[in-house]
Amino acid sequence: MRTQVAIIGGGPAGLLLSQLLHKAGVASVVLERRSREYVLSRIRAGVLETGLVNLMHEAGIAERMDREGFIHDGTLIANGNDQFRIDFKELTGSHVMVYGQTEVTRDLYEARDAAGATVMHECSGVKPHDLTTDAPYVTFFHEGAVHRLDCDFIAGCDGFHGPCRQEIPLSVRREFEKVYPFGWLGVLSETPPVDNELIYSNSERGFALCSMRNANLSRYYIQCQLSDTPDDWTDDAFWDELRRRIPEEAADRLVTGPSIEKSIAPLRSFVCEPMQWGRMFLCGDAAHIVPPTGAKGLNTAASDVNYLWRALVAWYNDGERGGIDTYSETALARIWKAERFSWWMTTLLHRLPEQSEFDIRMQDADIAYLQHSTAAQTAMAENYVGLPY
Ligand code: APR
Ligand code: PHB
Numbered sequence: 001m002r003t004q005v006a007i008i009g010g011g012p013a014g015l016l017l018s019q020l021l022h023k024a025g026v027a028s029v030v031l032e033r034r035s036r037e038y039v040l041s042r043i044r045a046g047v048l049e050t051g052l053v054n055l056m057h058e059a060g061i062a063e064r065m066d067r068e069g070f071i072h073d074g075t076l077i078a079n080g081n082d083q084f085r086i087d088f089k090e091l092t093g094s095h096v097m098v099y100g101q102t103e104v105t106r107d108l109y110e111a112r113d114a115a116g117a118t119v120m121h122e123c124s125g126v127k128p129h130d131l132t133t134d135a136p137y138v139t140f141f142h143e144g145a146v147h148r149l150d151c152d153f154i155a156g157c158d159g160f161h162g163p164c165r166q167e168i169p170l171s172v173r174r175e176f177e178k179v180y181p182f183g184w185l186g187v188l189s190e191t192p193p194v195d196n197e198l199i200y201s202n203s204e205r206g207f208a209l210c211s212m213r214n215a216n217l218s219r220y221y222i223q224c225q226l227s228d229t230p231d232d233w234t235d236d237a238f239w240d241e242l243r244r245r246i247p248e249e250a251a252d253r254l255v256t257g258p259s260i261e262k263s264i265a266p267l268r269s270f271v272c273e274p275m276q277w278g279r280m281f282l283c284g285d286a287a288h289i290v291p292p293t294g295a296k297g298l299n300t301a302a303s304d305v306n307y308l309w310r311a312l313v314a315w316y317n318d319g320e321r322g323g324i325d326t327y328s329e330t331a332l333a334r335i336w337k338a339e340r341f342s343w344w345m346t347t348l349l350h351r352l353p354e355q356s357e358f359d360i361r362m363q364d365a366d367i368a369y370l371q372h373s374t375a376a377q378t379a380m381a382e383n384y385v386g387l388p389y
Contacts, residue, residue, distance in 0.1 A: 003029040003118075005312060006138045006151040008126055008164055010039055010119055012101060013284030013301040014157030015108035019059045020309040022115050026316050029149055030119040031126050031140055033158075036109060043188060043261050044101035046213060047072075047198075047295035049386025052302040053097050061107045068214070069099030070196075075384065077349075078201035079367045083247045085197070091374070091381040098198075100213050101298050123147075128154050128167055131278035154280040155308060157301075160270070162286050168277040180267035180291060180346060181353050182206070185224040187238055188261035193218045194246070194254045200293075201246045202349040202367060207293075208245035221292075223350050230262045238262070267291040267346060269339055274328040281308050281327055288335050293349060294342035299386060303338075304331045306389050334387060341383040 005021055007014045010032030018028045032039065048056075048069070056062040073089035088095050112119050126140040131154065138149045156164025165173075184207075193212035201208040206223035213219060222241055224233070233241075235258055243251040270289040275282045284301030307330050311323025323330075348366055352359070370376045 001029065001147065002150045003027050004151060004316070005153045005155055006031070006128075006136075006149050007155045007157055008128065008138065009156070009158035009162055009286065010034075010036075010121065011157060011159060011284070012105050012108065012298055013286075013305055014155065015105065015112060015119070016055065016059060016302060017155055017157060017283065017305045017309055018117060018119070019061065019108055019111050019115075020055070020305065021312060022112075022117065023058070023060060024309070024313040024317075026312060028117075028155075029151075030112070030117070031123040031138065031149070032119065032121050033123055033126065035121050040102060040106055040109070042102065043186070043263065045292055045295050045297060046098055046100035046103075046211070046219070047299075048097040048099055048104070049299040049302070050094050050096070051306065051386045051389050052299050055302055055306055056104070056107075059108075059111070061111045064103070064107055065097065065099045068103070069097045070212070070214075072096050072098055072197055075197050076195065076199045077367065077370065078199055078203075078247050078250075079364065079371075080203055081247050082371075083199070083250075084371045086377050086381055086384070088381045088385050091378045092385050094385040096295075096385055098212065104298070126158075126163060128156075128164060128280055131167060131280045133278070136279045152279065153312060156280055156282040156286045157284055159285040160289055164280060165272055165282060165286050167280060168272070168274065172274065172277070174273045176269075176271045176273070178269040178343065180269075180350070181226065182223050182350060183226045183228065183264045183266050184221045184292060185228065185230070185233055185238065185264050186219065186221045186262070187235070187259040188213070189218050189220070189257045189259055190216055191218050191255040191257040192216055194250050199246060199250060200345070200349055202351075202363065203245040204351065205241070205245050207350040208242055210246065210250070224264060226266060228264060230264055233262070235259050265292065267293075269343055271332070271335060271339060273332060275304070275331050276328045283308060287331075288339065290339055290342040291346045293345040294338070294384070296338040296342050300335055300338045303334050303389055307331050334389070337383070337387055
């Protein structure tokens with residue numbers, strides 16, 4: 001087979017890149033290891049920055065998001081029983097869109113199908129080759145046959161555990177990581193959200209987050225031990241603990257019900273430098289991971305895709321290689337700011353096992369400063385709605 005851009009990984013990063021390239025007349029083939037049902041079964045966050053919302057429009061896939069998504073002009077921060085609001089609209093003139101990542105991925109698959117795109121599922125043994133030549137290619141198994149896909153460029157959108165990052169020689173690859181000593185126990189329930197905005201709550205018992213998918217589908221998280229398993233937590237135990245960690249008036253309003261999904265996610269910050277090697281470019285989780293506290297996972301994947309899409313189109317249309325040559329440093333400049341914001345939100349709102357009394361006072365003072373300082377709220381708001389691309 002031959003294409004212009006071989007995309008390894010059919011998650012949101014790979015599909016968004018493929019759709020944007022298609023709109024610009026650049027051909028691509030997507031190679032995904034799992035089935036489509038499996039990819040769509042993953043429950044992931046759902047807060048979209050303005051930049052991603054604009055990309056969805058550029059990609060021609062915004063119709064359902066605009067119809068079913070929720071525009072949030074602010075969010076709530078709670079510290080014990082105390083609560084205050086960060087007014088994104090007032091502070092930045094902007095907002096976020098609450099629309100599940102699973103829905104974004106579903107819209108992308110439908111758009112790829114409508115365009116007759118080649119998205120191959122259940123590809124195994126995917127291996128990129130000749131990355132430092134002008135004629136890279138990918139080999140893989142599909143339906144029992146060995147395939148070779150020749151291309152001009154390879155996009156590694158294969159997530160944290162994919163093969164592409166490993167292709168960058170250790171002599172030039174640097175990896176930065178911070179693993180947090182706790183996890184997030186998440187529950188999805190067919191109940192009305194406790195508030196029409198998200199509540200990020202710091203309590204002496206640990207962090208909690210109240211989020212939503214729609215008017216009758218809520219998503220809640222509590223900080224838990226890394227050694228916990230979902231079976232350690234009955235639904236009742238989860239709801240009781242959540243009530244203890246959010247302000248009383250919210251706890252009184254909370255509508256509970258059976259969990260339709262319950263899972264535990266570890267928290268990690270991770271960055272790989274560089275994000276390109278020869279004619280291979282990494283996007284999304286293949287190159288970086290953020291703790292979910294700042295809702296930056298999907299949004300950082302989207303900013304990578306934004307830079308790579310524009311660089312490849314400039315190359316194909318005008319032979320302009322500036323964007324290609326500087327992709328890694330351009331993407332990393334924004335990634336490190338999203339990493340800092342996610343680390344700051346995580347440190348601000350979670351209880352860390354070895355935290356001293358002084359550390360807790362620092363946390364309280366940081367939250368009090370955020371509560372009473374327009375400057376601090378503006379800094380948080382502009383990072384939350386998304387720094388410019
Ligand atoms: N060959 C082909 N596909 C692969 C391989 C492989 N060897 N290894 C992994 N993949 C696929 C995975 O099955 C997955 O569908 O690559 C895809 C990577 O998708 P994601 O993990 O969703 O990563 P990305 O597209 O970068 O999206 C980032 O996902 O994990 C969330 O919080 C993260 O929201 C962020 C978003
Ligand atoms: C979610 O809705 O799942 C969600 C929202 C905000 C976050 C993390 C997760 O920071």
